[in-house]
Amino acid sequence: MSNTLRNQMVEWNMIPWHKLERRVFKLQKRIFQASQRGDVKAVRQLQKTLMRSWSAKAIAIRKVSQDNQGKKTAGVDGVKSLTPKARLSLILHLKLTNKVKATRRVWIPKPGTSEKRPLSIPTMQDRATQALVKLALEPEWEAVFEPNSYGFRPGRSTHDAIEAIFNSIKHFLSHKKGNVPTADYTSEKMM
Numbered sequence: 001m002s003n004t005l006r007n008q009m010v011e012w013n014m015i016p017w018h019k020l021e022r023r024v025f026k027l028q029k030r031i032f033q034a035s036q037r038g039d040v041k042a043v044r045q046l047q048k049t050l051m052r053s054w055s056a057k058a059i060a061i062r063k064v065s066q067d068n069q070g071k072k073t074a075g076v077d078g079v080k081s082l083t084p085k086a087r088l089s090l091i092l093h094l095k096l097t098n099k100v101k102a103t104r105r106v107w108i109p110k111p112g113t114s115e116k117r118p119l120s121i122p123t124m125q126d127r128a129t130q131a132l133v134k135l136a137l138e139p140e141w142e143a144v145f146e147p148n149s150y151g152f153r154p155g156r157s158t159h160d161a162i163e164a165i166f167n168s169i170k171h172f173l174s175h176k177k178g179n180v181p182t183a184d185y186t187s188e189k190m191m
Contacts, residue, residue, distance in 0.1 A: 012084030020055040035143035047136040060131035075123035
C-alpha cells in the first residue's frame with residue numbers, strides 16, 4: 001500500500017481488502033516462481049519484502065483477529081479481541097524482531113478418552129506474527145512439495161485425495177483391460 005493511502009487510512013473497515021489480497025498474492029506468486037527456479041536469493045529477498053509490507057501485515061492481523069475460529073481465545077496477555085484502532089496500531093508495530101511472549105497453557109480433552117492434552121495459546125500479536133511468516137513461507141514450500149501430497153495443504157482436502165486415487169485406479173484399469181469402469185462399478189467391486 002502506498003504511503004499516502006496508508007497515512008489517509010483511519011478506519012479498519014475502509015481498507016480495500018481485495019486490493020491488498022491481490023498485492024500479497026502477486027508477491028507470493030513471485031516467491032513460488034523463484035522457488036521453482038531454485039533461486040534461493042530471490043526467494044529470501046521476496047519473503048523479506050512480503051513480511052515488511054503493510055498489506056501482508058494487515059491481512060495477517062485480519063486472519064487472526066477476525067477470520068480465525070479461535071479469534072476470541074485469550075493468550076497469556078488476556079486480550080480476547082482487538083478494536084479496529086488496535087488492529088491498525090498492530091500493523092505498524094508488527095515485526096519479526098519482537099520477543100515472543102509466553103503462551104497460555106490450557107488442557108483440553110482428547111476425543112474418545114478421559115485424558116487431556118496441552119494446548120498453548122499465544123498472544124494476539126504472536127499469532128499475527130505467525131500468520132505473517134506463514135504468508136511468506138507457504139509459497140516457497142508449495143513450489144517444491146510433491147504434487148500428489150494432500151495432507152495439510154492449502155486448497156486441498158480429503159475429497160481431492162480420494163478423487164486422485166479414483167482417477168489412478170481408473171487409469172490403471174483402463175490400460176489393463178481396455179475399458180473404463182464407472183464410479184458405481186469401482187465402488188461396488190471395492191466393497
